[in-house]
Amino acid sequence: MKNKKKVFIILGVVVFVCLVSVVSVVIYKKYFKIYPVNLKFDVDVYSDKNLFDFKDSIACNLEENQKIDTKKVGITQLTTMCRDNDKKRYKYIIDFNVVDTVNPKIILKDSYTVTEGYEKSLTDVIISVDNYDDTPKREIIGEYDFNKVGSYKLVYKVTDSSGNFATQDFTLNVVPKKKSTPSNSYIPFSDALRDYKAENTEIGIDVSKWQGEIDFKKVKEAGAEFAIIRIGHQDGFNGEYIIDPYFEQNIKNAKENGLKIGVYFYSYANSNEEAKKQANWVIDNLSDYKLDLPIVYDWESWSNFNSVNASLYKFNEIAATFLEEIENNNYDSMLYSSKNYLENIWDIKNHKVWLAHYTNKTNYQGEYYIWQMCSDGRIDGINGDVDIDILYK
Secondary structure (H helix, E strand, C coil): CCHHHCCCCCHHHHHHHHHHHHHHHHHHHHHHEEEEEEEEEEEEEECEEEEHHHHHHHHCECCCCCCCCCCCCCCCCCEEEEECCCCCCCEEEEEEECCCCCCCCEECCCCEECCCCCCCHHHHHHHEEEECCCCCEEEECCCCCCCCCCEEEEEEEECCCCCCCCEEHHHHEEEECCCCCCCCCCEEEEHHHHHHHHCCCCEEEEECCHHHCCCCCHHHHCCCCCEEEEEEECCCCCCCCCCCCHHHHHHHHHHHHEEEEEEEEEEEEHHHHHHHHHHHHHHHHHCCCCCCEEEEEEEEEEHHHHHHHHHHHHHHHHHHHHHHHHHHHCCCCCEEEEHHHHCCCCCCCEEEEEEEEECCCCCCCCCCCCEEEEEECCCCCCCCCCEEEEECC
């Protein structure tokens, strides 16, 4: 009797398990079966895209969002799961075709002037850059002779690896060699104080070894409120880092005389790794000096820009690496550049800008923290020219 009861119990369990299994299979087939679907979308290189940006083109409810890697032209693939209104589950395999549709950029006015006997290549010195391609094809269309004075009508053409191109007509002027004559004009620091000092501004200078021995007591008495001091420079591309021979005495004497202090580094960085290394070199050489103003990234080798072989994205990423490393070490950071390159090359967000534009009133439309308004300033305490800067509080 006990054995029969036991058998019935076992049979009951088996029947129950079978029923549960059958029901589970039915439910699975109805609600959880994976239906594979292949899709393909085009996205722009470097665009900030994620899966939810395409949800209107995907006929079911996505289970999760994913960021799309758009840093490389070509196919990048994502796999995601979603359900439709009947709770059927789909596996979407999506190919994103990352494309570059942006034309290269040529930074050139209507004419370009060289002296007779010029030896460099125009495609090396006339700046052109692509948003993605590090080494776009550069060519000059037309005939010219560096050894013959005259004007030549030419076309500059730049083509990237995706077939996008830009052209610009310009006149090459080859002029006779002549001796340069030094200018006797200069801007007294007192004029800058008169014209630009206000409740929301401070007037100062930036200095390096080129100013030689500086009497900061006289500089302060002349009305200067701050000084941005060169801490050092790189000795050309891939060169060593050299501390400015006047840095220590400049920062010490400026501080003793009550000037606010910032520092700048003159860089030739051509990689993220080098930019980060330079930032840490600057921090190491600051020692125990406390700064009132930012640490500045100063890249100015524009006549060699094309040979750096950097896209706009890569070049800005190099600068951002320096600036972010400075910020990560609890210092304020700033980018220095002239109006032309701020408008055409740099795309630095969330960092202060030091604008160089030698004019009485700048028409630069971007935001800037400091304006370097001249390089031929004169102030008591410095023998010769010095840059004059306006800081906006």
